[in-house]
């Protein structure tokens with residue numbers, strides 16, 4: 001059968017909620033021939049679940065310290081040139097004040113695995129935010145923690161937790177991480193978070209070093225097992241002070257294609273148009289939204305430290321990425337047929 005014709009039939013099957021074989025998924029992931037049809041089906045699926053709503057999350061990068069050494073990340077402990085900072089509780093609350101006034105009703109507290117940000121500190125910050133803004137959701141993205149820590153954060157009021165698995169394939173995981181880290185542990189954390197009651201987010205890099213189409217299929221299969229509420233993917237972008245400094249960036253086009261595949265496989269999911277996509281080109285943020293994404297996370301981190309949170313080269317920190325430019329973002333969304341929504345934006349299952 002003509003491969004293009006075959007892939008278009010498979011896209012229709014995906015859109016009808018049917019699962020595909022591993023080779024069929026690998027073919028869709030690797031081929032650009034049907035990107036238009038895929039985006040069209042994905043946009044129809046997102047409109048059925050979420051209409052034209054786009055949820056805005058205020059991102060606060062609370063610490064650039066990290067005890068880990070992921071080979072792809074500019075915040076890795078081994079990067080002696082990284083400028084480190086950590087925000088105090090008061091500084092985080094000031095970001096929330098500003099975000100609330102700008103209309104944000106979800107705050108995402110993200111940071112490296114910083115041993116100095118204790119459970120007591122995180123619980124105190126979460127409960128202060130919830131006390132001041134009970135109509136807002138708090139999302140944490142602070143890496144791997146003990147079960148008891150996750151539980152304490154949840155009991156303090158945290159609603160959601162983001163922890164990207166980055167790659168679900170053991171051999172590939174070993175090429176991206178030092179021996180001190182473990183894929184099994186990462187997966188265990190994700191299932192613990194679900195068990196505790198969080199809305200859970202996971203996801204992976206597209207085009208990371210050594211990644212194959214089969215690796216991406218493993219990522220999709222892992223997500224089917226986890227059934228996360230939020231799925232974030234972004235192209236790999238090298239950072240100059242990491243072991244992967246000389247690798248090429250992942251493809252933005254393939255990332256957008258995968259946003260569509262995710263929307264069709266997980267119609268209920270909250271899927272962001274990520275900063276890394278916009279860093280490769282502003283048009284890819286729009287393309288992701290037109291291809292199934294329904295979340296944007298503008299940055300509320302204080303301007304004086306924002307540039308220090310450098311996960312990869314030339315990470316976008318201004319323009320539409322900045323929470324202060326929310327009215328520009330609203331105009332952009334309107335221009336392409338969507339609307340920014342000022343609400344918590346919880347997941348809609350079924």
Ligand code: SF4
Pocket residue numbers: 066067068069070073074075076077111112113143
């Ligand atoms: S990816 Fe996360 S855990 Fe790994 S070094 Fe960067 S901040 Fe730390």
